Amino acid sequence: MVIPERHKKLIAERDHQAGLRQLKGDAQLGVDFFSNDYLGLVHGGAGELVAGRVGSTGSRLLSGDSTLALEVEQNLANFFNGEAALLYQSGYMANLGLLSCVAGRTDTIIYDELVHASIRQGIQLSNSRSFSFKHNDCSDLEVKLQQASSQCYVVVESLYSMDGDWAKLEQIAHLCEAYQALLIVDEAHSTGIIGAHGRGFCQYKELEEKVWARIYTFGKAAGMHGAIVVGDNTLKTFLVNFSKPFIYTTAMAEKDLHLINQVPSLFEKDECRDQLHENIAFFNTEVHRLGLGLFFSRNNSPIQIFMPESASDLLGIADHLQGEGFQVKAIRYPTVPKGLDRIRICLHSFNTSDQITALLYHLKERIHS
Ligand SMILES: Cc1ncc(COP(=O)(O)O)c(C=O)c1O
Numbered sequence: 001m002v003i004p005e006r007h008k009k010l011i012a013e014r015d016h017q018a019g020l021r022q023l024k025g026d027a028q029l030g031v032d033f034f035s036n037d038y039l040g041l042v043h044g045g046a047g048e049l050v051a052g053r054v055g056s057t058g059s060r061l062l063s064g065d066s067t068l069a070l071e072v073e074q075n076l077a078n079f080f081n082g083e084a085a086l087l088y089q090s091g092y093m094a095n096l097g098l099l100s101c102v103a104g105r106t107d108t109i110i111y112d113e114l115v116h117a118s119i120r121q122g123i124q125l126s127n128s129r130s131f132s133f134k135h136n137d138c139s140d141l142e143v144k145l146q147q148a149s150s151q152c153y154v155v156v157e158s159l160y161s162m163d164g165d166w167a168k169l170e171q172i173a174h175l176c177e178a179y180q181a182l183l184i185v186d187e188a189h190s191t192g193i194i195g196a197h198g199r200g201f202c203q204y205k206e207l208e209e210k211v212w213a214r215i216y217t218f219g220k221a222a223g224m225h226g227a228i229v230v231g232d233n234t235l236k237t238f239l240v241n242f243s244k245p246f247i248y249t250t251a252m253a254e255k256d257l258h259l260i261n262q263v264p265s266l267f268e269k270d271e272c273r274d275q276l277h278e279n280i281a282f283f284n285t286e287v288h289r290l291g292l293g294l295f296f297s298r299n300n301s302p303i304q305i306f307m308p309e310s311a312s313d314l315l316g317i318a319d320h321l322q323g324e325g326f327q328v329k330a331i332r333y334p335t336v337p338k339g340l341d342r343i344r345i346c347l348h349s350f351n352t353s354d355q356i357t358a359l360l361y362h363l364k365e366r367i368h369s
Pocket of ligand 1: 091095118161188189217219
């Protein structure tokens with residue numbers, strides 16, 4: 001994988017001036033004069049750990065690192081077919097942590113106009129040159145790539161959270177290669193739901209090697225919280241040294257690390273994922289059968305978008321469905337662009353076909369009333 005020149009330079013400078021920070025795992029030997037466990041609630045009176053460590057007592061670079069954290073990162077890197085992985089407390093923090101530091105002022109970040117707020121905010125913090133491109137529009141992406149200067153990064157989501165459509169990843173990866181841009185893919189909504197044993201969309205498309213950094217989150221299909229950035233060893237070293245949302249925060253607690261370590265074995269069971277995909281196919285068949293095709297985006301994903309002819313009645317429709325016992329939410333500006341308010345329907349493995357039919361039936365009844 002390409003190592004950006006800026007990263008090589010900053011890593012070398014840091015190494016020369018102040019010493020490169022490295023994660024070393026457990027730092028428990030000796031009397032604790034370094035953690036933030038001021039009341040000794042994590043450690044016992046004599047400084048031993050209280051059964052089962054509750055909090056991590058500090059940031060990873062001070063007292064909060066552990067061999068467990070390093071093991072979890074390596075397990076996840078192996079599972080997601082990457083060289084290295086770095087844990088963050090959430091997907092929001094991972095995007096902020098990655099995008100705020102990878103590009104310098106003269107570098108360029110090009111991002112799909114529909115990317116998540118955490119990506120936008122990370123880009124803003126980076127102070128680099130940045131442009132959005134029209135959603136999933138590779139011609140527009142190419143125009144923007146032609147305007148890029150210095151090292152260029154392209155950021156997309158694999159599955160768009162408010163639209164439910166998939167990135168045109170082959171074409172995007174191809175363009176990135178042609179323009180020597182580094183591709184970053186946020187797999188928040190595809191983690192666990194697609195690819196071999198849920199390894200995500202990059203794996204499904206066999207494009208992992210063409211993607212410079214991938215973000216997997218555990219608050220969605222994995223039902224936990226936390227996230228990892230997967231990339232090469234140099235990226236991990238760079239983030240450990242320059243990613244402020246990684247450096248200046250208390251590390252994850254041991255119980256969370258144990259939970260996250262179960263992600264590969266949870267995902268390896270294919271039944272729930274197979275059932276989810278059956279439900280998605282059934283939903284689309286029912287949309288067609290009930291004549292609702294015009295109102296739906298027809299996504300082959302768990303995120304289905306309903307847009308009525310007039311957005312003015314959207315809340316009424318959502319209220320009606322809620323009154324009938326279906327939990328759905330209207331999504332409105334500024335979460336989605338002005339004039340494109342919608343109802344977002346999230347499909348799950350546990351929704352029954354009767355529930356899906358009933359939901360669509362009530363929707364049809366309401367829009368024709
Ligand atoms: C595409 C995308 N990235 C990142 C996040 C943030 O993830 P987390 O909820 O783990 O902070 C979200 C959350 O909705 C998301 O949709």
